Structures are given as structure tokens and as C-alpha cells.
Amino acid sequence: MLLRLLLVLLVSLHCVVARAQDSLINIIPKPVSVKSLAGSFALNNDVLLVYNNDSSQSIAQFFKESISISTGLRVNISHENQFIGKEKSIRFHLLGFRDNIIGSEGYRLQVHPTCIEISANNTGGLFYGMQTLLQLLPSEIESLKPVNRHSWSIPCVDILDYPRFGWRGMLLDVSRHFFPKEYVKKYIDYMSKYKYNVFHWHLTDDQGWRLEIKSFPKLTEIGAWRAPRMGEWWSQSPQYDGEPATYGGFYTRNDVKEIVEYAAARNITVLPEIDVPGHSMAALAAYPELSCLGGNFKPNVGDKFYKKIENSFCIGNECSFELMDSVITEVAEMFPGKYIHIGGDECHKGFWEKCPKCKARMKTDSISTLEGLQSYFIHRMEQLIVSKGKRMIGWDEILEGGLAPEATVMSWRGLKGGIEAANMGHNVIMTPDKYCYLDLYQGDPDVEYKTYSMNRLSTSYSLDPVPEGIDKKYILGGQGNLWTENIPNTRHLEYMVWPRAFALSEVFWTPQKNRNWDDFSRRMEVQLNRFDAAQINYAKSAYDPIIRVNKNYQGSYIINVTAEINGLDIYYSFEGPDPDSFYPKYSQPLEIPKGADTFKAVTYRNGKPIGKVVTLKIKDLDKRMRQTN
Structure with a gap:
């Protein structure tokens, strides 16, 4: 009887310890498998960071830099050949064989009282294992100044983890409002912490052309600047002739190089978007000859203009294609990723209908509809992009009039466009606005800053990017999109992104069967504590x-x-x-x-x-x- 009582007490104690350990495991996105173990690892100056090659050394150095400010620790780094084995260590180990379970971005993380080991097939997986390790540390690890803390404890765990999707993106629109290079890097930093791997950079639109193009300098000399305005978007007064255009900015080729390299060090590929043939008023302001009917164009300042003023390239004018050939050539040189995003969305075709040059193009090339005219443009863009060694992505409007042969579709108007493209055998990135647009209301419109539709945190979390009946091999993944018409500064930007970007990171990384709203919301609160320490803004609208x-x-x-x-x-x-x-x-x-x-x-x-x-x-x-x- 006494023995049985003792066994019951031991089992109960084990359960209590396990629950206490589990309360420390608040990782987002949730790993595939987490096993809590007894004990903890104390991080202090006696710990040695051990690597086995140049790539794993870079991750060890990244970890050292990530903990240095808040902890004040000055841990040493050593190659495994010089590692004696008696020291407490954190080992960053790239495998010499292929672990087929974890794939190219997965990792294994084991924490024991005297040793931590992260192993992966590739640098990306090792980087994500390191980010998970950082999330196991107390929230104060994110502090921007030294923290007076007695100890830095990491719970003992055994984690196996790998992503559900290979494409896990976040878009930042820098056209409506320009955000400087250093903030773009900060945005990338926080993407990487939550295992996003594609930074979709929306670089051109009606309100500004943000990318230096050497062969067409007026794109930034004129197209990157507009008259300053404050207040509600689409309610502004138009820029008048002679008004100083002082609001804006652009990224030089050197800026791009720096950001691309910065992102690559964090396992993030930069996807550039040049949004054509519509959304091009800034380009028309620089080069009015690209338009159908000509005019005195200016980058839009937030006034209503759609269908009243041209904002699309003239498809009948060959100079439109000559400019885009130069632009795509320079973009391909600046961005090493395999994709270029061509936009293709929300293109008003009314001015094409009135244009003699567009009518002539339709007659010469046997094009019977305006949708066919857009398809003609998109097909030529794909040919350009392929000729530069890249592949094309466009918003789901590129389906209209016939889809280019090798195009990848980014489905934003719900799931429908993605389903249609997948059924045609095309790759798809799911980013339906109802779930993935981070510029929408996330709480009651009466207590939120004005926007135009609703996307609550729980709605983002409920997305399954693979619709029923679709072959999942065509779904590359998904992404969250931050359009910035109503987001003029970085504090409001952060408020709109977080915590919905937590939810989407889990949608794109974690197995569908492992996701649970209550569990996520509990872990989210711990992440918000980390944001408090890092002085990052966020919304509490879900409460x-x-x-x-x-x-x-x-x-x-x-x-x-x-x-x-x-x-x-x-x-x-x-x-x-x-x-x-x-x-x-x-x-x-x-x-x-x-x-x-x-x-x-x-x-x-x-x-x-x-x-x-x-x-x-x-x-x-x-x-x-x-x-x-």
C-alpha cells in the first residue's frame, strides 16, 4: 500500500514538473515535436559555443551577438577540433549526412543541463534552431540594454522541427509611405525570429518609385517624391502645379545590396516587385510618353484618381517594353533570388480602350479583348524575366486573358485564383486578403485607426493554405501583406503587423494538426512580453x-x-x-x-x-x- 502511494506521488510529481516545464515552452511558430525534459541549462560566461565549419561558425557568432547586449555575457567560440569536451557547451552542428526527416530548413535541438546541440542539414535550419533556442530564454533576452538578472536559464527539451511550406513570406509596401533602409532591416530581423523566409518588397506604385534604375534616372529623380500630406488616405487634395515634392525617398543600388545580404544572413530571400502595367502613376510622372494619352502626371498623394487619371503603361507603345527591359535587367542584377514579381493587379483598362496605339496593337496581334491586351503584356514580361534567368510571379489578375506559361500566381482575392491556377498546373502562393492582409481592421472599427475591412487575429490563425481537393504540391506556401496607405510611421506599422504575423508564421510553418487557438494565444502572450522588452509596438485588439x-x-x-x-x-x-x-x-x-x-x-x-x-x-x-x- 505504501509502495503504491509512493508511486502515485512520484507520478504526480513528474506531471507537475512536466507541466511547469511545458509552461516555459512558448515557441512561435509551434515546432513539430517538443518533449520536455527534467532540469535546465544555465547560460553564463563559462559556456563555450562550438561549431564544425565556416557556415555553422556564422550561426554561433550570430547567437553570441544576439545575447550580448541584454545578458552582458562574453562567451567564447571554438571549432570542434579544439573543443576538449569538459566545458559546458552549445554546439552548432551542420550534419555530414542528409537527415531526410528535417529537410532543408528543419533542425533538431536538444537541451541538457551541461550541453545544448543544434543540428541541421543546411545553414537555414541551423539558423532556425538558434532562433528557437533564443525563444527558450527569458523574455528579457530581447532587451535593448543590459538586464540585471541573476541567471539565464534554458529549460531542457528535445525538439524536432521543420516547416510545412517552403514559402513563408511577408510583404512590406514602401511606395505609399517610404521606410528607410535601417527600418527595413529591423523588419527583416523580426521576420527571421518567426521563421519567415521571403521578404516581398513592394517597390513601385502610384505613390512612389523606390528603386534606383541607372538607365532611367527620372524614375527616382521625379517618381520617388510627392507633395507631403497628412490625414486619411483617399481624402487628400491633389498635388498642385508648382507645389514642392519633398515627401518620399528611394533605395540606391548599394542600399539594395546591403539589404539583400542582410536578409540572406537570416535565411531570407528578397522578392522585388515592380508593379505593372497598372499602379504606375509614379513612372508616368517621370516618363509621360509611357502613357496612352499623355498628360501632366504626378505621383499620387492619397487623393482619389482611379479611372479618372491614367496610371497604366500604354501597351501599344513599344517604349513601355523598352523601359521594362532595362528595368528587369537591372532588377535581375540586384536581386539574386530566382523570382521577380511583376504585379499585374487592379489595372484599369479604360484608357487602353480609347488609345489609338493600343487599338493598333490589338489589330496587329489579333487581340480581341482588353483582358487579352493585359495578357499580351504579362506574356512579354515573362519572356523578359525568363531571358534574365529568373521566373515570374504576379497577383491573381494575371489569370485574366490567359496565364503566362511558367508564371506563379499569388492569390489575394480569396482562394479562388489560387485554386484556378493550381488546377492549371501552376505554382501558387496563398495570400487571401481576408486572412493575410495586415492593413485591415483587427478590432472594432470604432476603436481602431481607419481602414476598410476586417481581419481579426483568430481569422488569420484559421487559414489553411491548401484548399480541399487541391494537389498540395502546387501550393508553395503563403504570406502576410502589409499595404501602407494608412500606415505613415513605424510605430503604427508594428501595431498592424503584430501579433497577426505570429499567427501567420504558425499557419505557414506548423503542421495543421498541431495548431490550437487557445494554445497559440497562451504562447502569444509570452511573445508579447518579449516585444515589450524590445520596445516593439503591437496590438492587443484580440482582447x-x-x-x-x-x-x-x-x-x-x-x-x-x-x-x-x-x-x-x-x-x-x-x-x-x-x-x-x-x-x-x-x-x-x-x-x-x-x-x-x-x-x-x-x-x-x-x-x-x-x-x-x-x-x-x-x-x-x-x-x-x-x-x-
Whole structure:
């Protein structure tokens, strides 16, 4: 009896220790397999970083630099031939054989009390293993200044990990608002921490041409600058003649080289996007002869112009193709990745319809529709790109009029374009706006900065990039897209990206069966602590009340309140002042009291407010019904 009781106590103790260890494992994206072990590894100056070749040495050096500021540690690095074996060590080991389980970007990470070993087939996998190791350290490791901490402890674990998809991208639009080189590098840094491997750089649009092209210097001399404006996008007054164009900037060839190399050191490929034939007003401002009808063009400042002013290349004018030949030649020289993104989206064709040169092109080349004219342009772009040794990617509009033979489709208008392209045997990158657009509302529009549609954190997390019935071999992966019309500065940029980029990183890396919303939201909170230490901004919109309005069978309005994060308490008021935990607690749908003109709700956890107060004016019930149903 005593022996049985002892066994029960030992098992219980083991479970408690395991749960305590598991609470320290808050990695995003979630690894394929994590086994918690007893004990911990103490990181201090006695630890030796060990490598086995030049590539693994670079990862060891990266790790040393990553921990140096916050910890103040000055650990040494040694080749394994000089490693005696008695010291506490962290080993960065590139395998001499192929481990088929982990593939090209996977890794194995084992933490024991006296030794840590990260092993991988390639440098990329070793880098990701190192990033996971950094996430096992306390949140203060991300601090930008020394932290007075008694010890830096790493829980003992055995991790096997590899990505679900090979393409895990993030887009940054630097055309609507220009972001300097140093911030682009910071953006890449945080992509790499969460195992993204493609930086999609949206370099040209109506509002600015951001890439130096030696053969056509006016693209940046004129196209990179516009008149300054502040306030809501699409509500601005147009730039007037003679107004100084002082807002903007561009990246030189040396800037590009520096950023490409910086990204490569973090296992990230840079995908350049030159968005044509539409979205080209900045290019037309530099070279008006590229247009159909001519005019006095200026880079757009945020005023409404679509369909009123030309913003597309003239397809009937051969100089459009001569310019693009030069542009693609220089882009191919600057960017070593195998893809160039050609845009192809949202191209208004009305001016082509009026253009004598476009009509002549259609007649000469037997093109019967305006969609066919765009397809003609895209096919020629692919020929150009292939002639430079690259492959072409375009938004799903490139399907219109017939898809170029080897094109890869980036599907943004839902999943439909990606499904169509995959069924045609083309590779697809899934980035549907409903799930992947990071410039959309992530909380109640009444308490968020103005944008135009909704994409909550839980919605991003719910994406499966492989639609049912599609051959998954054609789905390269997916990416999150940050368009910056309404994002004029870096603090707001970070607020819009995080934590939704956590969710998408897990969508693109972690096996579908391993994903769980409650588990993710718990781990996310630890990551947010790391962002606090690093002074990175983020949104807590997922903690805000979500107010929905319906009608019951009698036709009366009913208010429902939920939150994305489970386990929160919701308090509400129909009487003006902001509610707190002394107000009624929400438990079921609410009827509206007679005479009430305002409804307010707030979320609490553990007796403390955690979300914003969200307000609904009773006069706006019908509007809210349209928004939420």
C-alpha cells in the first residue's frame, strides 16, 4: 500500500514538473515535436559555443551577438577540433549526412543541463534552431540594454522541427509611405525570429518609385517624391502645379545590396516587385510618353484618381517594353533570388480602350479583348524575366486573358485564383486578403485607426493554405501583406503587423494538426512580453469585446458580446459611463432597455481590465448588423 502511494506521488510529481516545464515552452511558430525534459541549462560566461565549419561558425557568432547586449555575457567560440569536451557547451552542428526527416530548413535541438546541440542539414535550419533556442530564454533576452538578472536559464527539451511550406513570406509596401533602409532591416530581423523566409518588397506604385534604375534616372529623380500630406488616405487634395515634392525617398543600388545580404544572413530571400502595367502613376510622372494619352502626371498623394487619371503603361507603345527591359535587367542584377514579381493587379483598362496605339496593337496581334491586351503584356514580361534567368510571379489578375506559361500566381482575392491556377498546373502562393492582409481592421472599427475591412487575429490563425481537393504540391506556401496607405510611421506599422504575423508564421510553418487557438494565444502572450522588452509596438485588439447585433423571432434587436481570447470576463453598461468590474457581467444575449441610447462593454481577466472599452450607439444598430452579419 505504501509502495503504491509512493508511486502515485512520484507520478504526480513528474506531471507537475512536466507541466511547469511545458509552461516555459512558448515557441512561435509551434515546432513539430517538443518533449520536455527534467532540469535546465544555465547560460553564463563559462559556456563555450562550438561549431564544425565556416557556415555553422556564422550561426554561433550570430547567437553570441544576439545575447550580448541584454545578458552582458562574453562567451567564447571554438571549432570542434579544439573543443576538449569538459566545458559546458552549445554546439552548432551542420550534419555530414542528409537527415531526410528535417529537410532543408528543419533542425533538431536538444537541451541538457551541461550541453545544448543544434543540428541541421543546411545553414537555414541551423539558423532556425538558434532562433528557437533564443525563444527558450527569458523574455528579457530581447532587451535593448543590459538586464540585471541573476541567471539565464534554458529549460531542457528535445525538439524536432521543420516547416510545412517552403514559402513563408511577408510583404512590406514602401511606395505609399517610404521606410528607410535601417527600418527595413529591423523588419527583416523580426521576420527571421518567426521563421519567415521571403521578404516581398513592394517597390513601385502610384505613390512612389523606390528603386534606383541607372538607365532611367527620372524614375527616382521625379517618381520617388510627392507633395507631403497628412490625414486619411483617399481624402487628400491633389498635388498642385508648382507645389514642392519633398515627401518620399528611394533605395540606391548599394542600399539594395546591403539589404539583400542582410536578409540572406537570416535565411531570407528578397522578392522585388515592380508593379505593372497598372499602379504606375509614379513612372508616368517621370516618363509621360509611357502613357496612352499623355498628360501632366504626378505621383499620387492619397487623393482619389482611379479611372479618372491614367496610371497604366500604354501597351501599344513599344517604349513601355523598352523601359521594362532595362528595368528587369537591372532588377535581375540586384536581386539574386530566382523570382521577380511583376504585379499585374487592379489595372484599369479604360484608357487602353480609347488609345489609338493600343487599338493598333490589338489589330496587329489579333487581340480581341482588353483582358487579352493585359495578357499580351504579362506574356512579354515573362519572356523578359525568363531571358534574365529568373521566373515570374504576379497577383491573381494575371489569370485574366490567359496565364503566362511558367508564371506563379499569388492569390489575394480569396482562394479562388489560387485554386484556378493550381488546377492549371501552376505554382501558387496563398495570400487571401481576408486572412493575410495586415492593413485591415483587427478590432472594432470604432476603436481602431481607419481602414476598410476586417481581419481579426483568430481569422488569420484559421487559414489553411491548401484548399480541399487541391494537389498540395502546387501550393508553395503563403504570406502576410502589409499595404501602407494608412500606415505613415513605424510605430503604427508594428501595431498592424503584430501579433497577426505570429499567427501567420504558425499557419505557414506548423503542421495543421498541431495548431490550437487557445494554445497559440497562451504562447502569444509570452511573445508579447518579449516585444515589450524590445520596445516593439503591437496590438492587443484580440482582447477587446466584439459586439454583434441580431434580431430575435419577434424582430427585436439583440446584442451579443464575445472576445477572441477565451476565458475573459465581460462587463457592460447601457448607462453612459465606462463599465468596470462592478457593472453587470455579461452571460447571455441582451435585449435593449427602453430609452437606452448607448451600450458599452469591456473585458477583464483576473480582476484587471485587459481590453479597450467598446461603445455602440443604439442609433447605429442597423449599421452594426450590416457590419457583423
